[in-house]
Structure formats: C-alpha cells, structure tokens
Amino acid sequence: MTLASMSLIMPLCGGGKDMKHHVKYIALMALLTGLPPSHAHAQTVPLSVNYDTLSFIEEPLAKDLGFATANVSLLIDQSAQYDIEDHDDDYNSRANGLIHLETQLPNSWTLGAQYFGSYNRLAGDEYTDNIAAFVSDEWGLVSVGNVTGSVHENTRRRRGTGNANLRFDDFFGGLDETGAFYSVRTNAYRLSITADQEGQAELGLTYERPIGNSYYFLSLRGRKGHAAEGNLVAGDGDTYGTALVGSYTYANLVFDSQIGYEIIDRNTNDTADRVFGSAGVHYKQGLFTSSIEGHVGNVDGDTESSAAIGARYDLARGASLNFGYNFADLNDTEIQEAIASLRYEF
Secondary structure, eight states: OOSTTBOSOOOOOOOOHHHHHHHHHHHHHHHHTOOOOOSOOOOOOOOOOOOSSSOOOSOOEEEEOSSSEEEEEEEEEEEEEEETTTTEEEEEEEEEEEEEEEEEOTTSOEEEEEEEEEEESTTTSEEEEEEEEEEEETTEEEEEESOTTHHHHHHSOOOOSTTOOOTTOSOSOBOOSOEEEEEEEETTEEEEEEEETTSOEEEEEEEEEEETTEEEEEEEEEEEEEGGGSSSBOSOEEEEEEEEEEEEEETTEEEEEEEEEEEEEETTSOEEEEEEEEEEEEEEETTEEEEEEEEEEEETTEEEEEEEEEEEEEEETTEEEEEEEEEEEETTEEEEEEEEEEEEEO
C-alpha cells in the first residue's frame, strides 16, 4: 500500500443529516416535557459532545429554570496565526458554546440534553453543532444523537494547552456522527460503548483513582471504523484499531502517553498496518500553564510525525492569552504553524 491517497487534511463526512434533525427534535421534546426535579440519586456519568480542539476551562454558569437546571459555557477566541511553510499570516475568529440541561424524574431517572455549537471563520464561516439527549440512573447513562466521539473523549490523552493541536493522535478510521452511547461506572472503572447507524462501533474501558499523593489514569479502547468517516485517509474501507493510554499526575505535573495499532482494510483489497504512539507533559504554575507533546507513527514503512507546544497565561477570570506551535509531517507534506490568541470564556 502507498500513501498517495492519504492527505493531511480532508473534510469530515457529514452523513446522516436527516437522522441528525430527527434526533434534535427528540432532544428538544425531552427538554420541553421535563418534570420538576426530585431527590433521587441517579448515577451521573460524563458525556462529552465537544470534539473541538478548544476545551472549556472555566466552570459553566448555572441557572434554575424550574423544570430543569441549565449549565451554559461560552468560549470566544481571536487569534493571529502564521504559516511557517507558506509564509502566510491569517486572523481567525472562533467561538464555542455548550448548553447542558437536566432534570430528575420521580422514578430516580435523570433526563437531559446537551447542545454544542462551534463557529470557525477561516473554515469558510463554518458552523457545526452536536446535540444529544440522555437518560441515566444507577445502571448507567444511555444517550442518542451526535455521540459517537464520546468514547474517545472518555479515554483520550489530555488536550494540549492553549493553541496546541497534536495531529494524527487518533485512529485514521472514524464513525458516522450520529449514533447511540452507553456508559456505566463501578468504583474506579468506567465502561463506555458507542455505535453509529452504519455498523461502526467503539468500546472503551477506563480506570482512574488517587493513590497516595498521585493520581493514575489508564484506558483501553478498540474501534471498528470506516476510512471515509475519518479525516486523514481517502477512499472506502474498514479500519480496526486498539489503543492504550496511561496518565500519571503529581501536584501540578501530568505525564501521559498512548500506544496504538490499526489495520486499514480497503475495499480494493489493499491492506495496511499502522503503529503509532504519543506522549505529553503538562505543567501549571500559578497563572501559567504549558504543555509539550509529540507523536510518531508508521504505515507500511511511511512515517508520520507531529509535535505541539502550547501555553496559556491567565489574565483575569475567564480571560487568557494562548500560544501554540504545531508541526506535522506525513508523506513528505509538512505543516508548521504558530498561533497566538486572546480568549474569553465562562
């Protein structure tokens, strides 16, 4: 197999639009028909529908609506970035917003929905969104909607700081955006699984707990994906991958790493084996936060590599200066960019 058909950047497939609108209707109906909260104790399991490179740091604003509680987060980022390879500069405006609503029913169930929207001016004024409706109790959480990235969010390495963006640090094959998700926690263990409407699926198991003065995190996940649903491989074909992630935290210092293996099985009877690994260090001291990460992989003799350095300096509550240097190389195609931005979030 050659990598002639692989590219650094391809648009993500947007299949299942009709299903997505249907799920949005179901989620909105769930919100409108929510009942007053009770004192039941349903199991709460994190469900993330934010698959963007920019993550929320500040705690959300909370509001009691009577029939439900709303948590709202908003992030606005104005950046200046320089393409070192093309000697070109750009100025980008980005915004992310998340609305989380939930209420407790008399039968101890927790019912809710999440809506995440993202705007990116340099991507052709693109606006994308994810929505999910969920119900949870002591047996776990079940959700439908744009939830097929949630297993990855539960098991992934920590995102880089500021404007760091480590490319290739996932499987090449992906899932359709619309599907179902289930997650359950027992003590220090959490099992999560997701499947889309096309038959692709991902399973993840995590272990996390403090021991002494340290905090440990381990995760194992496996995915059956499709090349056309990823953002790095062109063409049709199934992919099968497994990845192991480990993280160690002591005070303000975090070390994490990942190793993975993936089989890319094209419909043209062309098969490739991919081995990859990544590692990062994250550090916080007062108002300053930083991270440095690296990735290396091999696909049938062709090497992929990437690196990311990020920093954040907190100016005031919600306001920060963010920096990043990102490098990526695949099949003799390089990306080098430097980014600085002023960010406000709540």
